[in-house]
Amino acid sequence: MFNNLNLTDLLNTTSNILPFSSLLPPSSSKNHNGAWSLFPGTTTTGPLLPILLLALAILYLALYALQCLKSHPNEPPILPSKIPYIGHLLSMTLQGGRYLKNLGLSHPDKPIFTLPVPNSRIYIVTDPVLALAVQRASKSLSFTPLVPDLTKRILGLDTKTVNIVRQNLDPEPGEQKGFLAEMHDMVYAALGPGMELNELSLRAVRELAEEVDSFVDASFRNSEEGKEEEVKVNLLHWVRHFVTISTAKFLYGPENPLTSSSPAEGEKLDLEAAFWDFDNGLGQLLIGIVPSLTARKPYYGREKLAAAMGDWLDSGKYLGEGVSDIVKRRVEIALRHGWDLREVSRSELSFLFAGIVNTATTSFWVVLRIFAERGLLNAVRGELEGVLTQEEGKRRGVLSLDKVKNGQACPTLMAVFKESLRVGSDNYSTRLVKSDTVLAGKYFLKKGSIIQIAGGVLHADIKIWGDDAAAFNPGRFLPGTDEKKKNGNGVHPAAFRAFGGGKTLCPGRHFATNEILAFVAILVLRFDLEPVEGDAGTGTGGMIRVPEKDDGVLPVHILEPRGDVFVRVCPRDGTYGGIEVVP
Numbered sequence: 001m002f003n004n005l006n007l008t009d010l011l012n013t014t015s016n017i018l019p020f021s022s023l024l025p026p027s028s029s030k031n032h033n034g035a036w037s038l039f040p041g042t043t044t045t046g047p048l049l050p051i052l053l054l055a056l057a058i059l060y061l062a063l064y065a066l067q068c069l070k071s072h073p074n075e076p077p078i079l080p081s082k083i084p085y086i087g088h089l090l091s092m093t094l095q096g097g098r099y100l101k102n103l104g105l106s107h108p109d110k111p112i113f114t115l116p117v118p119n120s121r122i123y124i125v126t127d128p129v130l131a132l133a134v135q136r137a138s139k140s141l142s143f144t145p146l147v148p149d150l151t152k153r154i155l156g157l158d159t160k161t162v163n164i165v166r167q168n169l170d171p172e173p174g175e176q177k178g179f180l181a182e183m184h185d186m187v188y189a190a191l192g193p194g195m196e197l198n199e200l201s202l203r204a205v206r207e208l209a210e211e212v213d214s215f216v217d218a219s220f221r222n223s224e225e226g227k228e229e230e231v232k233v234n235l236l237h238w239v240r241h242f243v244t245i246s247t248a249k250f251l252y253g254p255e256n257p258l259t260s261s262s263p264a265e266g267e268k269l270d271l272e273a274a275f276w277d278f279d280n281g282l283g284q285l286l287i288g289i290v291p292s293l294t295a296r297k298p299y300y301g302r303e304k305l306a307a308a309m310g311d312w313l314d315s316g317k318y319l320g321e322g323v324s325d326i327v328k329r330r331v332e333i334a335l336r337h338g339w340d341l342r343e344v345s346r347s348e349l350s351f352l353f354a355g356i357v358n359t360a361t362t363s364f365w366v367v368l369r370i371f372a373e374r375g376l377l378n379a380v381r382g383e384l385e386g387v388l389t390q391e392e393g394k395r396r397g398v399l400s401l402d403k404v405k406n407g408q409a410c411p412t413l414m415a416v417f418k419e420s421l422r423v424g425s426d427n428y429s430t431r432l433v434k435s436d437t438v439l440a441g442k443y444f445l446k447k448g449s450i451i452q453i454a455g456g457v458l459h460a461d462i463k464i465w466g467d468d469a470a471a472f473n474p475g476r477f478l479p480g481t482d483e484k485k486k487n488g489n490g491v492h493p494a495a496f497r498a499f500g501g502g503k504t505l506c507p508g509r510h511f512a513t514n515e516i517l518a519f520v521a522i523l524v525l526r527f528d529l530e531p532v533e534g535d536a537g538t539g540t541g542g543m544i545r546v547p548e549k550d551d552g553v554l555p556v557h558i559l560e561p562r563g564d565v566f567v568r569v570c571p572r573d574g575t576y577g578g579i580e581v582v583p
């Protein structure tokens with residue numbers, strides 16, 4: 001085959017197929033000495049250019065053919081790229097998650113396929129049965145070996161700390177756990193169903209309710225009748241602010257690094273902005289080429305946050321009463337594994353990130369979807385008013401967290417939440433192939449390759465979700481739908497990817513569900529959101545327009561909208577001077 005041919009063989013072979021002249025520009029001609037002239041009046045001594053062009057053409061053909069070679073007959077089908085080896089990577093960089101999603105959707109006959117990349121392959125899984133097989137093969141297909149390098153780039157860990165992270169990544173039962181394995185187990189236990197989860201959820205929602213109270217006080221306190229006042233906000237930023245501040249408080253206490261690291265108010269807001277700069281530039285940090293120059297905004301955002309978190313740790317405030325147990329244990333585990341206290345700030349940045357970004361963006365979509373459709377708004381409000389109580393003589397409504405998250409009491413709210421996650425999440429579950437593996441008894445996966453489960457493809461697959469897979473239809477998650485394919489509750493368990501799956505299944509999913517549903521409930525009960533002038537959706541009867549999601553970025557979390565959504569926030573007429581959340 002091609003690897004046994006040398007360049008001369010190739011030149012000889014292809015000269016029969018491609019006449020030299022076909023590689024030259026039409027204006028070229030031979031002069032009277034027989035030398036090639038590219039431009040009238042100039043000469044090129046010898047046939048250098050055509051040979052160069054031919055060599056390039058042959059090289060191209062050879063590389064194209066090479067990338068199509070399977071490393072094993074049972075390797076998943078190869079999708080070659082027009083620019084051999086680097087074409088897929090280039091397109092991923094330029095088009096973000098959209099590229100692989102479109103590639104997957106345009107090959108519905110391939111449940112798994114291979115993308116050739118320099119010195120390796122990327123296998124893309126687009127089928128739930130194979131996704132489950134990937135999750136089950138956790139011994140040979142593991143995310144953890146990728147973590148040290150990823151965290152070094154994204155969090156800026158120093159070499160000593162990365163070496164600690166590298167230890168005992170995937171311990172066998174009974175073996176000593178490395179830092180990552182111990183942290184993983186602790187976080188999964190703390191956020192799993194039980195008392196600690198219930199208490200943390202309640203704390204989080206109460207913190208959110210307080211932030212909403214502060215907003216109402218600050219925005220509407222001068223009005224005689226609150227209902228006549230309104231405030232224009234950028235919906236994503238508005239929701240984000242509540243989630244960012246309250247998460248910093250319930251995880252890191254009232255004296256947390258985000259809201260109290262500087263006495264100056266301006267500096268506080270600055271750190272919140274730094275957080276979102278860091279988030280929005282994660283893809284650039286991941287590329288990791290001199291990030292202080294090529295990824296200035298996220299780099300300096302991260303460094304500012306790490307410095308504030310470092311000062312907070314240095315001051316010993318992490319041992320204070322208002323700090324959550326989970327954070328205290330995280331710091332303790334890192335120190336026990338030999339991390340320097342200031343480096344721990346970077347690990348905590350990753351936890352703050354996990355706690356904020358998906359929750360904030362999901363809350364935004366759920367609120368937007370509810371306020372974009374009158375029928376949904378009425379249904380969700382009806383359910384919530386059905387579970388809201390009010391103590392006699394008191395203006396504050398009382399909301400039970402148990403009832404809000406109960407799919408029986410508030411089925412439409414739950415359905416909008418799940419459907420927003422399905423439509424908004426294009427995430428990938430990524431694993432390294434640690435040893436040659438046969439997946440599902442059929443597909444050969446080569447050691448050292450990367451395998452990714454493509455959530456965006458699975459979430460848009462009409463074989464799974466029915467013909468309306470591209471549409472937002474919370475009805476598919478309502479109980480009692482007979483058509484299995486349309487009923488989100490009846491699909492293959494590995495087809496819903498918003499929280500990932502297998503060993504890396506999001507440990508915060510129960511907590512996030514509690515938090516988001518209750519937060520959205522508070523907003524729906526307390527406010528009306530209306531489109532700003534000229535920004536209503538078409539055919540929505542004056543409701544808010546829903547923009548497309550921005551899928552041209554690396555899908556590291558639930559995707560943001562393409563463009564801003566501004567709304568008028570109007571306190572609702574009626575009863576609630578605020579909402580008290582009870583278990």
Ligand code: HEM
Pocket residue numbers: 184187354355356358359362427428429430497498499500501503504505506507508509511512558
């Ligand atoms: C709607 C909200 C959320 C969504 C959609 C979400 C989604 C995800 C996803 C997709 C992953 C990666 C899974 C994979 O690679 O297969 C993940 C991991 C993780 N999430 Fe969440 N998440 C949310 C909220 C939260 C919250 C509130 C917390 C913490 C309080 C949290 C903590 C984590 C952690 C620690 C990991 C890393 C797990 C590991 O591999 O060790 N998440 N999340």
